[in-house]
Amino acid sequence: GQQLNQSPQSMFIQEGEDVSMNCTSSSIFNTWLWYKQDPGEGPVLLIALYKAGELTSNGRLTAQFGITRKDSFLNISASIPSDVGIYFCAGQPLQGAQKLVFGQGTRLTINP
Amino acid sequence: DADVTQTPRNRITKTGKRIMLECSQTKGHDRMYWYRQDPGLGLRLIYYSFDVKDINKGEISDGYSVSRQAQAKFSLSLESAIPNQTALYFCATSDPGAEVYNEQFFGPGTRLTVL
Numbered sequence: 001g002q003q004l005n006q007s008p009q010s011m012f013i014q015e016g017e018d019v020s021m022n023c024t025s026s027s028i029f030n031t032w033l034w035y036k037q038d039p040g041e042g043p044v045l046l047i048a049l050y051k052a053g054e055l056t057s058n059g060r061l062t063a064q065f066g067i068t069r070k071d072s073f074l075n076i077s078a079s080i081p082s083d084v085g086i087y088f089c090a091g092q093p094l095q096g097a098q099k100l101v102f103g104q105g106t107r108l109t110i111n112p
Numbered sequence: 113d114a115d116v117t118q119t120p121r122n123r124i125t126k127t128g129k130r131i132m133l134e135c136s137q138t139k140g141h142d143r144m145y146w147y148r149q150d151p152g153l154g155l156r157l158i159y160y161s162f163d164v165k166d167i168n169k170g171e172i173s174d175g176y177s178v179s180r181q182a183q184a185k186f187s188l189s190l191e192s193a194i195p196n197q198t199a200l201y202f203c204a205t206s207d208p209g210a211e212v213y214n215e216q217f218f219g220p221g222t223r224l225t226v227l
Binding site: 004006009031033040041042043044045048050088090092098099100102103104105 | 116143147152153154155156157160162170202204206208212213214215216218219220221
């Protein structure tokens with residue numbers, strides 16, 4: 001089946017640092033989504049991307065839909081303690097309306 | 113009030129036992145999903161349902177079954193639990209007419225341990 005390779009799997013940073021994570025696939029996706037999971041909770045949508053090349057921001061978060069439609073990245077600027085959690089990329093395959101394939105997740109830990 | 117609720121939140125059971133995880137939603141969405149989360153593997157789709165009469169297998173359906181009792185309720189069953197089904201289970205919903213197409217809304221999760 002289709003797979004998303006998300007990296008890095010974990011990050012340990014200092015408060016205030018910028019963060020970058022990405023997802024790649026050998027398959028083309030119609031949509032890329034980025035979710036965040038806080039400890040003890042379900043994932044919540046951060047950003048949705050629908051067009052190749054699209055660059056979208058949500059506060060300190062910026063995400064891009066790769067030109068080839070096979071990758072996406074998420075950047076977090078000036079990290080703060082509440083950014084701690086697991087970040088997931090998800091893609092909607094060409095065939096599979098509203099079915100999503102998820103990456104393995106990036107666990108972000110912030111040292112104050 | 114939570115839009116997507118899951119019961120129980122935590123469950124410890126023994127190998128061979130039958131167990132049911134329940135999901136209810138007040139969002140009025142037709143589409144519902146069950147995922148399991150394992151460290152390093154992300155979220156993997158078990159089953160999904162696009163309406164009350166529609167049930168589809170996901171990526172890892174072996175050992176699981178589901179029931180869509182109503183638009184608002186979608187249950188996941190493990191007929192004979194085994195230890196490698198120990199995981200965090202999530203229910204999710206979506207609306208094909210939503211402004212943010214493809215957005216899925218997740219419940220808080222059920223942590224299942226099979227001894």
